[in-house]
Amino acid sequence: MSTSKAELTEQRLLACAKAEFMEKGYAAANLRFIAQRAGMTTGAIYRYFSNKDILFEAVVGPAANHIQSKLEEIAGRQLELLTTKEFITDLTTSETVAHQFVDYIYENFDVFDLLLNHSAGSSMEGFINSLIELDITSTQAYIDKMLQLGLLKNSLPVRVIALLVKQNYKQLLEIVTSKMTRAEANEYINLLVPFLCAGWRTILERTDTPR
Structure with missing residues (x-):
């Protein structure tokens, strides 16, 4: 079964979030920079994860x-x-x-x-x-x-x-x-x-x- 575009986007977002958290730690990580890594807007992240903590937990x-x-x-x-x-x-x-x-x-x-x-x-x-x-x-x-x-x-x-x-x-x-x-x-x-x-x-x- 092929992976949907939304699933691929979420996977890319999680990978970019992991990289941001690894580099800066949870407290200093920034959703705006995560969005930039993923080639997304910050607002687009919220369609997948309502806040930084939920994103971290998903990782x-x-x-x-x-x-x-x-x-x-x-x-x-x-x-x-x-x-x-x-x-x-x-x-x-x-x-x-x-x-x-x-x-x-x-x-x-x-x-x-x-x-x-x-x-x-x-x-x-x-x-x-x-x-x-x-x-x-x-x-x-x-x-x-x-x-x-x-x-x-x-x-x-x-x-x-x-x-x-x-x-x-x-x-x-x-x-x-x-x-x-x-x-x-x-x-x-x-x-x-x-x-x-x-x-x-x-x-x-x-x-x-x-x-």
Whole structure:
């Protein structure tokens, strides 16, 4: 099916908006300059997007929504495995998930760069923090379930879980913050995942016999 003229115009507008946001950040980006890049009038932009914030969200939203849904899916699967007393403790599994996450980041690197480094002042400014909060909640639910099943010797304070999860994200997203090449990121993840897994295994010491 052929792409309509309106769809092609919108795609060009989004590409030009991304370039403007990457260069100047959301706060300093200007709709007039975006329009000039796209060969449009400023008024024409409003036929597609009613304001700059909605335009920014259109640029980053699809990738952001995808990664959020994938994290929710992984969290749900982990809890489901716990109910059958199966566990995601295999290092190979953790490495696979991490590399899939990295693959997606590099397929959408500009978007993640925008979210991390150029979104101040937009409605998407807190998106990464919302991912962290989602992970904190799912990690707490996972730990609570393990305690309920008698699979952990000790609980962890909520504030400690929050700090650990936040540090995990900071370390993982360093690939974007530091603008690592793909090869550098792969080498980094191969070292980071065993490091993080070892730490969580030490903290979440399991009992010998489930109830």
